[in-house]
Amino acid sequence: MKSxxxxxxxxxxxxxxxxxxxxxxxxxxxxxxxxxxxxxNGRWARQRKLRRVEGHRAGIKSVKDTVEHAARLRIPVLxxxxxxxxxxxxxxxxVTTLWNLLKEYLQKELSTLQENNxxxxxxxxxxxxxxxxxxxxxxxxxxxxRNTGMRLILALSYSGRHELVDAVNRLLAEKxxxxxxxxxxxxxxxxxxxxxxxxxxxxxxxxxxxxxxLWQIAYSEIYVTPVLWPDFRGIDLLEAILDFQKRERRFxxxxxxxxxxSR
Numbered sequence: 001m002k003s004x005x006x007x008x009x010x011x012x013x014x015x016x017x018x019x020x021x022x023x024x025x026x027x028x029x030x031x032x033x034x035x036x037x038x039x040x041n042g043r044w045a046r047q048r049k050l051r052r053v054e055g056h057r058a059g060i061k062s063v064k065d066t067v068e069h070a071a072r073l074r075i076p077v078l079x080x081x082x083x084x085x086x087x088x089x090x091x092x093x094x095v096t097t098l099w100n101l102l103k104e105y106l107q108k109e110l111s112t113l114q115e116n117n118x119x120x121x122x123x124x125x126x127x128x129x130x131x132x133x134x135x136x137x138x139x140x141x142x143x144x145x146r147n148t149g150m151r152l153i154l155a156l157s158y159s160g161r162h163e164l165v166d167a168v169n170r171l172l173a174e175k176x177x178x179x180x181x182x183x184x185x186x187x188x189x190x191x192x193x194x195x196x197x198x199x200x201x202x203x204x205x206x207x208x209x210x211x212x213x214l215w216q217i218a219y220s221e222i223y224v225t226p227v228l229w230p231d232f233r234g235i236d237l238l239e240a241i242l243d244f245q246k247r248e249r250r251f252x253x254x255x256x257x258x259x260x261x262s263r
Contacts, residue, residue, distance in 0.1 A: 007072035040204030040228030069234030117149030124158030160214030
């Protein structure tokens with residue numbers, strides 16, 4: 001079996017702190033899906049007496065580093081909470097700047113996605129986005145659709161409650177009567193076909209899920225870090241995954257006596 005560090009050859013120094021963390025990870029226990037609530041851009045800017053938009057701009061570096069580390073670790077799915085439905089309430093200039101930054105990111109990073117064999121997608125009520133942004137999203141999705149590595153998902157104009165409402169309405173349109181099963185709802189979620197997140201990371205120390213993937217995170221392990229998103233880097237992702245691997249996942253059950261006695 002390949003070492004996880006193989007994906008970082010020539011990128012990291014063999015004796016660097018990041019390399020040590022990678023060697024401590026178990027390839028067999030990697031999360032299939034990591035979801036991240038990227039929080040703290042505004043606070044980061046405020047601490048530096050900068051405009052809020054500068055925090056968002058700085059956060060792009062964190063996105064790039066996190067995506068590349070996750071891809072090199074061969075994490076199957078990475079979902080980033082980029083813009084919530086509630087974020088439309090922010091000042092118009094800030095919202096406009098966010099969309100411009102997103103377009104800039106997609107245009108600049110398409111080649112990086114291709115080089116790392118990453119396929120790209122988006123979830124949420126993306127029809128609410130500016131047409132130019134929608135066009136760029138579709139372009140990147142089509143361009144990376146044949147890539148077979150990590151799946152990168154951006155949650156845009158996203159609300160967990162809206163997702164459930166949309167799923168139920170789609171279900172009712174094709175199945176107006178009869179009992180509804182969990183699997184019926186799952187087939188109509190934005191994330192249909194993807195594994196549920198094993199690990200949910202929240203930056204900036206806030207202890208809430210902020211209307212994110214409410215159905216899907218029922219049994220996710222939650223990792224909260226005080227690091228503000230613009231300061232979040234690959235080493236922080238590695239620390240979160242290492243913490244995840246140390247936990248016992250019971251999914252509502254209990255460990256068998258044999259397993260308990262072996263610990």
